[in-house]
Amino acid sequence: MRKFLKYTGYTVVTFLLLILVYLGAAWMLSRLTVAAETNASHQVTIYIKSSAVHTDIVMPVKNSLKDWSESILYKNTLAGDSMYNYIAIGWGDKGFYLETPTWADLKASTAFKAAFWLSSSAVHATYYKKIKEGKNCVKLVISNEQYQRLVAFIENSLQTSATGTPIAITAAKPYGNNDAFYEAKGRYSLFHTCNTWANNALKACGQKACWWTPFSNGIRYQYAH
Numbered sequence: 001m002r003k004f005l006k007y008t009g010y011t012v013v014t015f016l017l018l019i020l021v022y023l024g025a026a027w028m029l030s031r032l033t034v035a036a037e038t039n040a041s042h043q044v045t046i047y048i049k050s051s052a053v054h055t056d057i058v059m060p061v062k063n064s065l066k067d068w069s070e071s072i073l074y075k076n077t078l079a080g081d082s083m084y085n086y087i088a089i090g091w092g093d094k095g096f097y098l099e100t101p102t103w104a105d106l107k108a109s110t111a112f113k114a115a116f117w118l119s120s121s122a123v124h125a126t127y128y129k130k131i132k133e134g135k136n137c138v139k140l141v142i143s144n145e146q147y148q149r150l151v152a153f154i155e156n157s158l159q160t161s162a163t164g165t166p167i168a169i170t171a172a173k174p175y176g177n178n179d180a181f182y183e184a185k186g187r188y189s190l191f192h193t194c195n196t197w198a199n200n201a202l203k204a205c206g207q208k209a210c211w212w213t214p215f216s217n218g219i220r221y222q223y224a225h
Contacts, residue, residue: 022190030210030218037206041143046150047131048138048202048223049088050216055198056088056124057150058131065144066151072125072182076168079177084127091157091197093188094122097181098172121186122169123158126179138223142205150205157197159183195219 044065047058061068061084074082133139142150158166159182172181186192193214202209202219210218 026212026214026218030213030215030221032211033222034203034209034211036208037146039143039146039206041145042141043144044147045139045141046147047086047133048140048198048219049131050136050220053216054090054092055195055216055219056090056126057154057198057201058086058088058128058137059147059150061085061087061127065147068125071166072180073168074127076170076180077127077178078174081127081178084129084178086128086131088126088128089154090124090126090194091121091184091186092124092194093119094169094184095119096188097122097124098169119188121184121188122172123154123166123182123184124175124179125182126176128178136220140207142207146205146207150201153201153204157184157186159185190214 044060044063046060049056049058059066059068068087069082072087074080074084131137161167167183169181169183174180186197188194191214195213195216195218198216199209199213199219208222210222213219
């Protein structure tokens with residue numbers, strides 16, 4: 001019994017130390033800045049929309065470079081309304097997205113699978129008619145070339161059919177009338193979260209970003225300083 005307690009104690013202490021190392025690395029690396037590119041052309045307005053746990057990239061539904069409504073179809077939303085001006089895109093664990101509409105619905109099995117690469121991923125697309133700047137919604141104006149890189153990054157995150165269109169998850173229950181879910185590439189983990197994806201999207205289009213962050217407050221920190 002004494003030996004069992006000894007090894008149990010070692011295991012618990014090791015686990016707690018690993019958590020502290022993870023949180024410490026997340027805090028430190030999220031405070032280190034990847035500088036934005038010098039941008040003389042301010043042509044496309046995008047937004048970084050965040051909550052306490054998640055970050056979306058918001059873009060115009062349609063401009064001369066990309067019409068998202070041609071691939072992220074209005075008809076895949078409950079409303080089917082085509083009068084939207086903005087689209088927010090986020091990437092994340094499929095189990096979290098589809099099985100955990102609120103924290104009260106979170107299952108230990110879902111969290112475990114998400115943390116350790118055991119689940120697939122999904123893209124969540126939400127249409128908006130208006131976007132309001134604020135503490136949790138930061139406006140950026142980027143060049144056409146930077147926007148094309150952002151579009152390419154997002155498109156590369158989506159699984160597509162034989163015809164090249166994103167694959168809607170038709171069995172998914174949407175959060176509202178103006179959103180839908182799509183099959184995505186990659187796997188969620190402790191080291192590659194929804195916020196890591198958003199941070200990488202910012203890097204892809206030459207915007208200020210963290211070295212690495214698993215949490216939304218890392219990105220919010222960069223744009224508050």
